[in-house]
Amino acid sequence: MTLAAKISLGCIADDYTGASDLANTLTRAGLRTVQTIGVPADDLALPEVDAVVVSLKSRSIEAGLAVSRSRAAEAWLRGRGAGHVLFKICSTFDSTDAGNIGPVMDALRADSGEGAVLVTPAFPETGRTVYQGNLFVGAVPLNESPLKDHPLNPMHDSNLVRVLARQSRTQIGLVDLATVARGVDAVRARLAELVTKGIGAAIIDAVFDRDLETIGLVAAGHRLSVGASGIGLGLARALVSTGKVKPARASSETGTAVGGPAACLAGSCSQATLQQVANAERVMPVLHLDPDRIITGGGEAQRALEWARPRLAEGPVLIASSAMPDQVAALQARHGRDAAGHAIEQAMADIAENLVKSGVRRLVVAGGETSGAVVDRLEIPGFLVGAEIAAGVPVLRAVGAQAGEMLLALKSGNFGGAEFFADALGLMR
Numbered sequence: 001m002t003l004a005a006k007i008s009l010g011c012i013a014d015d016y017t018g019a020s021d022l023a024n025t026l027t028r029a030g031l032r033t034v035q036t037i038g039v040p041a042d043d044l045a046l047p048e049v050d051a052v053v054v055s056l057k058s059r060s061i062e063a064g065l066a067v068s069r070s071r072a073a074e075a076w077l078r079g080r081g082a083g084h085v086l087f088k089i090c091s092t093f094d095s096t097d098a099g100n101i102g103p104v105m106d107a108l109r110a111d112s113g114e115g116a117v118l119v120t121p122a123f124p125e126t127g128r129t130v131y132q133g134n135l136f137v138g139a140v141p142l143n144e145s146p147l148k149d150h151p152l153n154p155m156h157d158s159n160l161v162r163v164l165a166r167q168s169r170t171q172i173g174l175v176d177l178a179t180v181a182r183g184v185d186a187v188r189a190r191l192a193e194l195v196t197k198g199i200g201a202a203i204i205d206a207v208f209d210r211d212l213e214t215i216g217l218v219a220a221g222h223r224l225s226v227g228a229s230g231i232g233l234g235l236a237r238a239l240v241s242t243g244k245v246k247p248a249r250a251s252s253e254t255g256t257a258v259g260g261p262a263a264c265l266a267g268s269c270s271q272a273t274l275q276q277v278a279n280a281e282r283v284m285p286v287l288h289l290d291p292d293r294i295i296t297g298g299g300e301a302q303r304a305l306e307w308a309r310p311r312l313a314e315g316p317v318l319i320a321s322s323a324m325p326d327q328v329a330a331l332q333a334r335h336g337r338d339a340a341g342h343a344i345e346q347a348m349a350d351i352a353e354n355l356v357k358s359g360v361r362r363l364v365v366a367g368g369e370t371s372g373a374v375v376d377r378l379e380i381p382g383f384l385v386g387a388e389i390a391a392g393v394p395v396l397r398a399v400g401a402q403a404g405e406m407l408l409a410l411k412s413g414n415f416g417g418a419e420f421f422a423d424a425l426g427l428m429r
């Protein structure tokens, strides 16, 4: 890969939608940023950038594998000069007690020789705030939010000190909002106090962007941090305000038009996506997949393609597997959680691959795991960040894709407004 100058910030994202969310945030804060899929091959031509976000599909895999892939990404980023590495996790802390945030954090902490790692999923722009170590999604604690029904990692505890302690080998401390409000020196003093107690990581409260700016200034003096786009915002602003990065103006354009047919795929079952799919019915043809037929090998992907192909010339189409929590639970009871999730992801990848073979060059995908399966199948090695569709969701221009010029939007399940699919296609020309 041709990266002429050394990078200022290295990031490892545990899924592809999360990576594009972070790449979007860093870009808007003035950092020239590229998103790669996995550790990039040496011959991938990328422009000169301040930050690289290496996207992994490691959120729901076995912890040992998540650790080894994250360590490989970290080694690559450090080799390109990154003094600070941010491990980007979900703003709703998506994980199970068996992994993966704690094990990856522990391994990266050991590799980077970090004393106490700052951890916060706060991202106020999307309603994620942390107070006394408790994560709120909008007005409700995490365990009362729609995340309690997530198909792969339902979240039942809003206290992140407890959640992370169950996953990590180190003790977990708290830097509370009152300390953050007192500023950079107070946070540094609190961290030093935690280190003397043998505490290796701390959840840090943040409610407003100004809290993240304080956190970013402290974190920028460390080698490692863990969090969502909010801490990315803090780090980016710190790099700019301390003169380490000369800010670039984020474009509101996505560059030359790609044209050709457009399609949307939804594998997310989040409340936000369910509403967006329902609203899309008013503006484009929508096909609801039969998940049982997908899992039992009933030719559902083929049926979807036969439905979509004749419609593509008329305008965009949407193909969705999204279902309500009770339907998801019933399907999982019949087939098993992982088997169901995997089969549906692979069916989405089959559909995406064949839609692209049929000429689709503009593709919107809803769902993190779903996006991972689709992007892997399309063998897209990286993305440049274009216009912002909604908070946390940019238009992406594929770099080095086999299919040539392509625009994608990878929507985190919970993000986007009620008309997200129409909003996205409106910016993807």
Ligand SMILES: Nc1ncnc2c1ncn2[C@@H]1O[C@H](COP(=O)(O)OP(=O)(O)O)[C@@H](O)[C@H]1O
Binding pocket: 151, 152, 267, 268, 269, 270, 291, 321, 322, 323, 327, 328, 331, 332, 340, 341, 342, 343, 344, 345, 366, 367, 368, 369, 370, 371, 411, 412, 413, 414
């Ligand atoms: N109808 C369904 N029933 C059960 N699981 C489903 C259904 N539709 C999709 N899934 C699976 O649910 C998971 C959704 O995860 P993901 O794509 O990451 O969405 P989100 O961004 O909302 O977390 C995927 O593994 C997907 O294959």
Ligand SMILES: O=C(O)[C@@H](O)C(=O)COP(=O)(O)O
Binding pocket: 015, 017, 018, 019, 021, 022, 089, 090, 091, 092, 228, 229, 367, 368, 369, 392, 411, 412, 413, 414
């Ligand atoms: O931080 C966030 O909320 C997102 O960037 C993200 O990671 C969401 O994950 P998915 O909902 O699984 O796409």
